[in-house]
Amino acid sequence: MSFAFGIGIGTQNNQGEWLEVYYQQPIMTPDKALIDVVESALDYQGGNQAIEASAEQLHQFANALRQLGQTEQATLAEKTAKSKRPVVVTVLASDDTASSTPEVYLKLHLISHRLVKPHGVKLDGIFGLLPNLAWTNEGAIDLNELAERQLRARIEGRTLEVKSVDKFPQMTDYVVPKGVRIADTARVRLGAYVGEGTTVMHEGFINFNAGTEGTSMIEGRISAGVMIGKGSDLGGGCSTMGTLSGGGNIIISVGENCLLGANAGIGIPLGDRCTVEAGLYITSGTKVALLDDNNELVEVIKARDLAGKPDLLFRRNSQTGAVECKTNKTAIELNEELHANN
């Protein structure tokens, strides 16, 4: 059984190197019959392979797929045969470390199409395979070719708009998953997993290999690798610590029905029904005073010892400055209107 499959349309630079690939209908665990057709029509040799296909090959491929009863993929292959841009058929026999740009794009698509959860696909080494590109109103452009393209556009009376210079494109240029609101599409990168019922407001941000399980109001940052549980809200400007740059190696996550207050931050995973007071940043070594229901000190422990524990309220005592943790009595009632996405 193969791991994943996708027919994509991509962009190459003047050297014929892949810059990016769009897969409209990526699929997980394609059946053997489909892979056999890739072998016979496109000379697939096995393993993980990204095969550039000509229009003629795509027609043959589409016919073979149709005979097999794979109507959707057959129609897609037939449509892509008319593409003015290069077409690639990518087979991932296994979830090995990616070895080409089309493979990385397929993996990122799998997450954003909600076919796998963050951490459900191997993404090590992807940075080396994702070129830093100019993402423009005319698509992805190799930075070495940008000045020439800008000049050409001006000569033709147009302006080339460079929307970002980055290794990752915005997710919504590739897929808009069902039941989401995204106020500023530039803030969600391809490879984000945006759960049904999620609203990402203008200040919200979702990195690749990160996201939300379901209903959430996201007004803060979800760093790479961080997953937010159903019914949890991230307040304005709050931060979840990533593991990419100095954040340590604990994978941060947020349980269900939590609230990270505005400008708060976490460097530990939170369990269900936890609240972090607005403006409080808890790092894993933060010394926390555990209080009982009468606000009496029980003990002082490090925040990392509370990682993943449910029903906690973290606050900074406004008189002493000490970080305190109490039982979270006010379970978070989410405002249903706020979460009505559809």
Ligand SMILES: CC(C)(COP(=O)(O)OP(=O)(O)OC[C@H]1O[C@@H](n2cnc3c(N)ncnc32)[C@H](O)[C@@H]1OP(=O)(O)O)[C@@H](O)C(=O)NCCC(=O)NCCS
């Ligand atoms: C931490 C937080 C949840 C506490 O809210 P709460 O549970 O409703 O608590 P209250 O404000 O009713 O306070 C309860 C008691 O704790 C005290 N208290 C609250 N915060 C305190 C603090 N930081 N230090 C000392 N005492 C504090 C209150 O004075 C009150 O004392 P009392 O019992 O003597 O009257 C709230 O302050 C908060 O930060 N919410 C986040 C909201 C947010 O940012 N949303 C996202 C918007 S984008």
